[in-house]
Amino acid sequence: xxxxxxxxxxxxxxxxxxxxxxxxxxxxxxxxKDGAQIVCLQELFTSLYFCDVEDYENFKLAEPIxxxxxxxxxxxxxxxxxVIIASLFEKRAQGLYHNTTAVIDADGSYLGKYRxxxxxxxxxxxxxxxxxxxxxxxxxxxxxxxxxxxxICWDQWYPEAARITxxxxxxxxxxxxxxxxATAQDxxxxxxxxxxxxxxxxxxxxxxGVHVVSVNRVGxxxxxxxxxxxxxxxSNPFGxxxxxxxxxxxxxxxxxxxxxxxxxxxxxxxxMRDRRIxxxxxxxxxxxxx
Numbered sequence: 006x007x008x009x010x011x012x013x014x015x016x017x018x019x020x021x022x023x024x025x026x027x028x029x030x031x032x033x034x035x036x037x038k039d040g041a042q043i044v045c046l047q048e049l050f051t052s053l054y055f056c057d058v059e060d061y062e063n064f065k066l067a068e069p070i071x072x073x074x075x076x077x078x079x080x081x082x083x084x085x086x087x088v089i090i091a092s093l094f095e096k097r098a099q100g101l102y103h104n105t106t107a108v109i110d111a112d113g114s115y116l117g118k119y120r121x122x123x124x125x126x127x128x129x130x131x132x133x134x135x136x137x138x139x140x141x142x143x144x145x146x147x148x149x150x151x152x153x154x155x156x157i158c159w160d161q162w163y164p165e166a167a168r169i170t171x172x173x174x175x176x177x178x179x180x181x182x183x184x185x186x187a188t189a190q191d192x193x194x195x196x197x198x199x200x201x202x203x204x205x206x207x208x209x210x211x212x213x214g215v216h217v218v219s220v221n222r223v224g225x226x227x228x229x230x231x232x233x234x235x236x237x238x239x240s241n242p243f244g245x246x247x248x249x250x251x252x253x254x255x256x257x258x259x260x261x262x263x264x265x266x267x268x269x270x271x272x273x274x275x276x277m278r279d280r281r282i283x284x285x286x287x288x289x290x291x292x293x294x295x
Contacts, residue, residue: 211244
């Protein structure tokens with residue numbers, strides 16, 4: 006299909022998993038009603054962002070994938086005829102957990118999952134305590150409406166991840182995300198951080214000639230210490246922002262993307278043609294010492 010309608014569900018979360026799941030499903034329903042064919046949910050949408058602390062109790066939030074949440078979402082996808090991209094806390098085995106996104110096709114079938122490859126460890130984002138780095142590699146899926154690639158939050162800062170996923174044939178890159186500002190932080194720093202976050206993802210769109218869809222959570226969490234900055238957005242294959250959500254409100258947005266633009270931009274700006282793959286071996290090194 007040359008044109009596809011994508012839905013973004015930017016929402017707040019509570020401490021109740023069942024309430025969050027239902028809220029996300031209601032968002033999918035609204036997006037489908039508005040014409041969406043592929044709907045992307047934000048990172049770890051079934052809970053508050055729990056990685057602000059290292060607490061063993063939080064492992065109880067995890068579930069197998071496939072599991073209860075994907076079962077409910079598969080049923081919903083089949084009923085609505087939409088593709089659903091669902092970021093969940095995966096319990097793979099006793100003591101082994103991942104930050105994982107499941108992809109469900111429009112007939113309700115489970116297509117597979119991507120496990121977050123890049124795991125941050127920063128103040129209020131202690132993800133290395135919870136998540137084992139992904140071991141499935143980068144992934145693309147042939148859904149009913151488009152061939153899509155999914156990366157997760159911290160992955161969005163790495164051009165290598167976007168490039169590999171695009172080289173595998175992804176027509177759209179989706180980034181479920183959970184990122185915010187410390188409420189004690191000044192506005193100048195907030196603006197700079199959001200600008201960097203959006204710019205790096207738009208650069209992936211330009212370098213690879215594909216649409217980028219980034220879906221972030223919104224709202225105050227961590228007892229008011231963290232404001233998740235929302236700002237979900239869609240970029241065309243040349244970095245133009247087609248839509249940007251607010252930093253404060255829950256939003257459900259549906260946007261039509263013309264996938265034929267990939268060929269146009271890649272032809273007129275032939276970055277893919279001019280890649281010097283014979284010279285890129287050093288990229289696999291941690292650092293190049295003189």
